[in-house]
Amino acid sequence: MNLAEDAPHHLVVRTVPITDPGNLLSRLPQPTALAWVRHGEGIVGWGEAARITIPGGDDRFTAANHRLAELLDTAHIDDPLHIPGSGPVAFGAFGFDPKAESTLIVPAAILGRRNGQAWYTSITPRGATPETLNLLHPPLPPTITGWSDGTLTAPAWARAVAQAVTHIRAGRLGKVVLARDLYAHATEPIDARTPLGRLATRFPGCYTFAVDGLIGATPELLIRRTGHTIDSLVLAGTTARGTDPTDDRNRATQLLNSAKDREEHAYAADMVRDALTPLCTDLDIPTDPRLLTLSNVMHLASPVHGHLAEQRSALDVLAALHPTPAVCGTPTNTALDLIRELEVMDRGRYAGPVGWTDARGDGEWGIALRCAELTGNRARLFAGCGIVADSDPTAELAEAQTKFRPMQYALEG
Numbered sequence: 036m037n038l039a040e041d042a043p044h045h046l047v048v049r050t051v052p053i054t055d056p057g058n059l060l061s062r063l064p065q066p067t068a069l070a071w072v073r074h075g076e077g078i079v080g081w082g083e084a085a086r087i088t089i090p091g092g093d094d095r096f097t098a099a100n101h102r103l104a105e106l107l108d109t110a111h112i113d114d115p116l117h118i119p120g121s122g123p124v125a126f127g128a129f130g131f132d133p134k135a136e137s138t139l140i141v142p143a144a145i146l147g148r149r150n151g152q153a154w155y156t157s158i159t160p161r162g163a164t165p166e167t168l169n170l171l172h173p174p175l176p177p178t179i180t181g182w183s184d185g186t187l188t189a190p191a192w193a194r195a196v197a198q199a200v201t202h203i204r205a206g207r208l209g210k211v212v213l214a215r216d217l218y219a220h221a222t223e224p225i226d227a228r229t230p231l232g233r234l235a236t237r238f239p240g241c242y243t244f245a246v247d248g249l250i251g252a253t254p255e256l257l258i259r260r261t262g263h264t265i266d267s268l269v270l271a272g273t274t275a276r277g278t279d280p281t282d283d284r285n286r287a288t289q290l291l292n293s294a295k296d297r298e299e300h301a302y303a304a305d306m307v308r309d310a311l312t313p314l315c316t317d318l319d320i321p322t323d324p325r326l327l328t329l330s331n332v333m334h335l336a337s338p339v340h341g342h343l344a345e346q347r348s349a350l351d352v353l354a355a356l357h358p359t360p361a362v363c364g365t366p367t368n369t370a371l372d373l374i375r376e377l378e379v380m381d382r383g384r385y386a387g388p389v390g391w392t393d394a395r396g397d398g399e400w401g402i403a404l405r406c407a408e409l410t411g412n413r414a415r416l417f418a419g420c421g422i423v424a425d426s427d428p429t430a431e432l433a434e435a436q437t438k439f440r441p442m443q444y445a446l447e448g
């Protein structure tokens with residue numbers, strides 16, 4: 036990789052506190068957006084001061100960390116705030132498959148808000164003019180003209196689920212997560228900003244993200260690193276919301292007591308505990324999962340909180356975590372092989388880590404779920420389901436349909 040081509044050395048970074056800018060997403064001046072927003076707080080970015088492409092490989096998170104440090108070590112940084120997300124930030128999205136290429140983007144401009152404090156950061160090669168904070172091109176909502184199957188039709192995908200169950204019952208593995216894709220077709224190139232705004236409004240508790248055409252609203256936090264403190268939210272086990280309050284309560288009780296969903300969840304929670312314990316002085320993860328309620332689904336959830344034993348960046352911690360059994364399976368390599376065999380598609384960045392990191396190594400990374408890859412007039416949506424011995428292909432197909440809905444809504448309104 037020739038870093039010098041895309042990443043000019045000697046960046047000049049200037050953060051200034053500003054008065055409240057209002058809705059962060061609505062301040063994005065260009066259709067190509069960078070975003071990480073939850074409950075109105077977070078960061079949005081635009082333009083590109085530097086782009087780092089990381090080739091596939093088992094060391095990709097360490098390589099990304101190293102490349103970014105190399106770039107930011109030579110930057111001139113004026114950051115009076117010193118809070119997570121102030122100063123220079125790289126947004127990133129890693130391919131799900133360890134062999135896939137990944138990207139970090141340092142925007143030319145960042146707008147942020149944390150605990151009510153807002154700021155604006157400009158990042159430019161030395162001598163260049165910083166980006167200004169103006170709304171240049173207001174967004175146009177996408178006009179979706181139709182939908183088409185992705186790699187597998189619904190019946191073919193249900194057959195793949197049945198095959199996965201056979202492998203699991205034969206004792207080859209404990210769990211595998213199978214996903215499918217779906218295409219939306221629009222009349223014009225899709226501007227990310229309208230779908231992002233809709234996602235943030237309907238799913239305020241999720242992380243609404245955008246990195247280089249990958250957009251979505253994920254409920255799953257892989258890692259938040261703030262100094263020595265780390266947090267994660269493990270999700271696995273799902274039911275659709277009920278049609279009325281009684282149905283909703285019954286579904287919630289059923290999910291919390293479902294042996295099949297608890298097994299699906301336990302694979303993910305155990306792996307996260309095993310991966311983080313050696314890195315931490317203390318790690319708190321409840322023995323029983325809780326309920327996370329979103330506007331379309333409920334999930335079994337385990338919040339994780341701990342403190343790192345040594346100085347490690349958010350990217351270093353990612354290296355220990357990805358891929359968790361929330362998106363891959365157990366054992367990891369057997370599940371990866373089965374995913375490649377049964378899905379017959381390239382997941383791209385779906386189910387990979389997506390988020391941001393700053394020059395101090397703080398950052399927030401989610402798993403790219405409930406998302407779509409925008410390419411010109413087309414959006415490719417993804418949805419996946421954890422499969423265990425007791426999974427029923429028809430029920431999994433319905434669950435995948437429910438998981439497509441947030442992005443379908445984001446595109447169609």
Ligand SMILES: C=C(O[C@H]1C=CC=C(C(=O)O)[C@@H]1O)C(=O)O
Nearest residue numbers: 270271272273361418419420421
């Ligand atoms: C793989 C996805 O969801 C994961 C996260 C939460 C619940 C899941 C489940 O119940 O299957 C999945 O593990 C997806 O939304 O595409």
